[in-house]
Amino acid sequence: MRLPPSRATFVIGALTAVAWAGVxxxxxxxMAAVLAGFIPERLAPGGDAMTSASYGIPIAQAVPVWLTPLSATLVHGGLLHLVFNLLMLGFCGRFVEVVLGARGLVALYLVGAYVAAAAQFAVDPGSLAPMIGASGAISALFGAYALLFGERRGRLADHRFGKALHVLWLAAAWIGFQLLVGFATTQAGAAIAVAAHIGGFIAGLVLAKPLLRWRYRHA
Structure with a gap:
């Protein structure tokens, strides 16, 4: 199947790649991770001062904390981190953009970034570790892709219960995968924002159909 041009997906990917290259x-x-990454502790009273003292970087130069869920998507820890995210963005984004349109895709990406940050804050509000990368926002696209293009099996597929079961299965599978990845990376001495990935994915599941109805609201 030949897909139409995915302009929004391409623009997001290009901006992400250019930002990484510049850094x-x-x-x-x-430094970019601290100044532009999402740090949960910054939301607490005196959090900026504590962050500045911990890293020895004037936090006054940092991106405003309410914008960091977005700026964090432009900062990556390395080339492999960037390439994996761009591959996921390119694969899921172009399919989702066909269904939801450019505006719907951008809206889902932005909301996914904030939901991912909120989920990470919920599980570790006092963390000083910067959350960086576009994985949370891309997880929202993956959630929408899984819901819109996932194959339903079984006789229940045509009923509401079957659809709900399908959504729950997708969410459980993604959450289980992220927990396994998180455990493996923790054992290896690294860290992954598992909660952010889960939050983004669930946002994609929840918003895919409303955004689809919004796109064709005048049809």
């Missing part, structure tokens, strides 16, 4: 070329990846 990587200056060698300021760690």
């Amino acid at each position: 990587a070329l200056t060698g300021a990846t760690e």
Whole structure:
């Protein structure tokens, strides 16, 4: 199947790649993570001062905390991190954009970024570790892709219960996968924002159909 041009997906991917390249070329990846990443502790009273003291970086230079769920999507820890996210964005985004349109895709991406940050804050509100990468926002696209293009099996597929069961199965599978990945990376000494990925995915499941109805509201 030949898909129409996915302009919004391409623009998001290009901006993400350019932002990473600019940071990587200056060698300021760690500083960018602190100044542009989402740090839950910054939302607490005195959180900026604590963050500044912990990293030795003037937090006054940082992106306003309410914008960091978005700016964090432009910062990646390395080339592999970036490439994996761009592959996921390119694969899921172009299919989702065909169904939801460019505006719907951008809206889902932005909301997914904020829901991912909120989920990460909910599980670790005092964390000083920057959450970076577009994985949370892309998880929302993956959730929408799974709901819109996932194959339903069984006799219940044509009933509401069957549809609800399908959604629950997708959510359980994604959550289980993220928990396994999180456990593996923790054992290896790294960290992954599992809650952010789960939150983004659930946002995609919840918003896919409303955004579809919104796109064709005048049809």
